[in-house]
Amino acid sequence: MPAMSYPPLYDDTIRRIHEAVGALERRIGLRLGDSRRLLLLSIRSGAAISMPGLMTTFVNVGLNDELVEAFASRPETSWAAWDSYRRFLQSWAMSYGIDRDFFDAIMTEFKSRYGVGQKLDFTSEQMREIAFAYKSRARDHGVVFVDEPFAQVVACMRKVLESWDSAPARVYRQYLGVSEEWGTAVVVQRMVFGNLSRESGSGVTFTNNPLEPHSRQVRLFGDFAVRSQGEDLVGGLVFPWPISEAQRQGSLTYRGTEHSLERDFPDIYQQLLTVARDLVGEREFDPQEIEFTFESPAASDLYILQKRSAVQEQTRDAAYFDTTSPNYGPPVAVGMGVAGGAYSGRVAVTREHIDHLEAEAPDENIVLLRPDTVPEDIGMITRVSGILTARGGTTSHAAVTAKRLGKTAVVECVDLEVSEKTGTVRLAGKDLAVGDWVSIDGRTGNIFLGRIPTTAQPPLPPAR
DSSP states (O other): OGGGGSHHHHHHHHHHHHHHHHHHHHHHTOEETOSSSEEOEEEEEEESSOOTTTSOOEEEETOOHHHHHHHHTSTTTHHHHHHHHHHHHHHHHHHTTOOHHHHHHHHHHHHHHHTOSSGGGSOHHHHHHHHHHHHHHHHHTTOOOOOSHHHHHHHHHHHHHHGGGSHHHHHHHHHHTOOGGGOEEEEEEEOOOTTSSTTOEEEEEESSOTTSOOOSSOOOEEEEEESOOTHHHHTTOSOOEESSHHHHHTOGGGTTOOOOHHHHOHHHHHHHHHHHHIIIIISOOOSEEEEEEESSSSGGGEEEEEEEEOOOOOGGGSOEEOTTSTTOOSOSEEOEEEEOSEEEEEEEOSHHHHHHHHHHOTTSOEEEEESSOOGGGHHHHTTOSEEEESSOOTTSHHHHHHHHHTOEEEEOOTTEEEETTTTEEEETTEEEOTTOEEEEETTTOEEEESOOOEESSOOOOOOO
């Protein structure tokens, strides 16, 4: 925001932000910084094109040590208050250059200390301890936190605007040929809380399966998680559950789970279905991608956060594996196919691996294997054509980025273990070395060891 150094423009902008926040406060009856009627905000990008995970986003803006104590004083919001503060502190620190791994390590440390497998199993007091550990350790690394809520809003808006020129965002735009001059707006929304209890959650749904042809017939397809906020799904931080029963029953990825939004939260599912049918059927929008949060199982507590046109896969033109090849056999593992068709490539985990493989055999394909992908991985993603991750559902960063960049991707392979630190991989109990061949099917999610030839023709159905 270089122009903001001009005092009259800065003063006018601050006045406009004050007025807009005030209008929001009057509309919903909550106030920024008021412990009795606490308003918290989400502040994110509003670019003309989707920039999946590449722009800075802040959640739960408006919290500080004093306000979170008041928020946590009510038993029904105690856990959510400390979880929300933890998330705000992390989003703030990450905007100042602290890596996500820094906070993942703290979370892992506390899980080990208290014998907890998932963060939703922490007590409120334990979550409070984690939040203050985030804050103190980020401060030790030079992060300065702002306590005054409106000053937080201004600082966050500035950070969102600056993120248009971040290195990952520039790489993404250069790859797609998007003009640097387009810039971004900033969207400021009231926070709602999918992390209140196990009866609340957040998710992303498509109005129909993006791997299928365009259709105005609505068949919800996506991911959700309970006691969560949106970045859990997009960041591939959780193993999500499916939206519909048809999705659960039709995918091996969900083997063993009995959960779906349709089954566990039928009123939320029906209300979401109504919204989707209105958008696609009545208003005649293209197939949509819809982000949502629900604070309880009641339909009235469903909130639509944003929607956009879905990227529809053109998988009819993508390759198929040659099932007559002697290398073709039963898959060693199955994930969730989210983009592209059949693809074989050599294993890489890090940027250095990609450099080595490109120098050794520049004409050979590469598959990037990761626990999940984050925006900082965009430089690696643009250099490969296949992605395989251990976590993340149909709406994770890896899935969305692969679709938009035309990559082949399989996500949420529970039989995959990847260590970023050591650069090692274990797939279905077998150790893989850098440069080994692996084959993935972006339609079915099937994963094979070795290199399998591909063909433009679909395989013939088995003889009866």
